Amino acid sequence: MLDIGCGLGGSARFVAKQYGAQITGIDLTSEYVETGQVLCDWVGLSDRIKLHHGSALSLPFADSSFDGAFMMHVGMNIQNKTALFAEAARVLKPGAKFGIYDIMKTNDDALAYPVPWATTSETSWLAEPKEYRQALEVSGFQVTSEEDRRNFAEGFFKAMKAAIEAGNGPPPLELHVLMQQSTAQKIPNMVANLMAGRISPVEMIATKATDE
Numbered sequence: 520m521l522d523i524g525c526g527l528g529g530s531a532r533f534v535a536k537q538y539g540a541q542i543t544g545i546d547l548t549s550e551y552v553e554t555g556q557v558l559c560d561w562v563g564l565s566d567r568i569k570l571h572h573g574s575a576l577s578l579p580f581a582d583s584s585f586d587g588a589f590m591m592h593v594g595m596n597i598q599n600k601t602a603l604f605a606e607a608a609r610v611l612k613p614g615a616k617f618g619i620y621d622i623m624k625t626n627d628d629a630l631a632y633p634v635p636w637a638t639t640s641e642t643s644w645l646a647e648p649k650e651y652r653q654a655l656e657v658s659g660f661q662v663t664s665e666e667d668r669r670n671f672a673e674g675f676f677k678a679m680k681a682a683i684e685a686g687n688g689p690p691p692l693e694l695h696v697l698m699q700q701s702t703a704q705k706i707p708n709m710v711a712n713l714m715a716g717r718i719s720p721v722e723m724i725a726t727k728a729t730d731e
Contacts, residue, residue, distance in 0.1 A: 521545070521585040523575045523607060524593030528555030528568060534589075535567040543585070544570040545578065576602050580610045587611070589618035595636040598644040600651060604658035613729040617660060620668075622709075623648050623721045630717055631708040648721050660725035669719040676710050 522531045525544025528551075535542050546552050549572045559568045573579050575590075575597065588607055597603050607617055622636070624645045637643035652662050712718045 521578075521580070521588040521607075521610060523578075523588060523590040523603075524596075525555065525570055526551050528559055528570055530589070530591055531555075531568050531570070532559060532562060532564055535564050536562075540567070542568045543580070544568065545573045545575065546570065547572075547574055576606060578606045578610050582609055583612045585611050585615065587616050587618075589620075591620040592622065592636065594619070594621040594623075594651070595643060595645050600646060600654035601657055604654050604660065608659040608727055611727045613727055615727050616663075617655075617725045617727065619651065619721075619723040619725070621651070621721060622718050623651065625716055625719045628715065628717045630712050633705050634709045634712065635705045645718065648723075651721075651723060655723070655725045659728050661728065662723055662725045664722075664724040666722045667719050668722055669713065672713055672720050676706075676713070 520534060520540045520542050522528075522534075522542055522544040525531050525546045526548075528544055531542040531544045534540050544552075544555070546555075552570045552572045556565070556568075556570045559565045559570070571579065575593065576599065588611055590607075594600060594603065604617075611617060622645065624647045630640065630643070630645075632639050632643070634643070648665065648667075652665075655662055709718075
């Protein structure tokens with residue numbers, strides 16, 4: 520399996536441990552890759568997970584080399600979705616599944632910034648679900664399922680707020696570790712954008728076309 524935009528490798532470790540999969544991850548930030556591989560070593564998963572430094576738009580892997588792929592919270596940082604999905608299609612075997620979980624635009628209202636993936640609108644490449652579908656189809660995928668996970672996200676942030684107000688605070692390894700001082704602005708803005716209906720996390724499953 521290929522984890523596109525693996526970050527610190529949390530999703531890769533979950534999939535490797537839960538399903539016994541062999542995971543290859545790639546991320547543009549070298550510090551994330553180096554730290555993530557150390558974490559894999561610490562938890563005894565380095566034999567199943569290999570993280571690489573590189574671009575999702577130019578994957579350093581051979582054609583048709585993966586049985587499946589996923590990306591989580593990645594597309595908001597990449598302008599050219601068609602190029603992104605074309606590279607994913609290239610390295611996937613025919614008939615392989617590609618899972619996407621991204622924040623997507625749900626209306627044309629201006630967002631409150633900064634947010635976790637961008638400080639200003641100039642570095643935010645949010646797109647609507649229909650734009651994802653179009654880019655996937657052009658790249659040789661068929662979207663087989665799509666689900667708006669707004670209710671899940673609202674429940675998650677309400678639970679986080681309740682935990683903080685109860686004095687428990689966030690988990691020791693969470694988004695605030697990466698965002699540091701900007702967490703106090705970015706998380707509330709993201710929640711406000713979500714509650715206002717400007718954005719929503721959307722899950723898509725696409726299948727690469729077969730050779731037939």
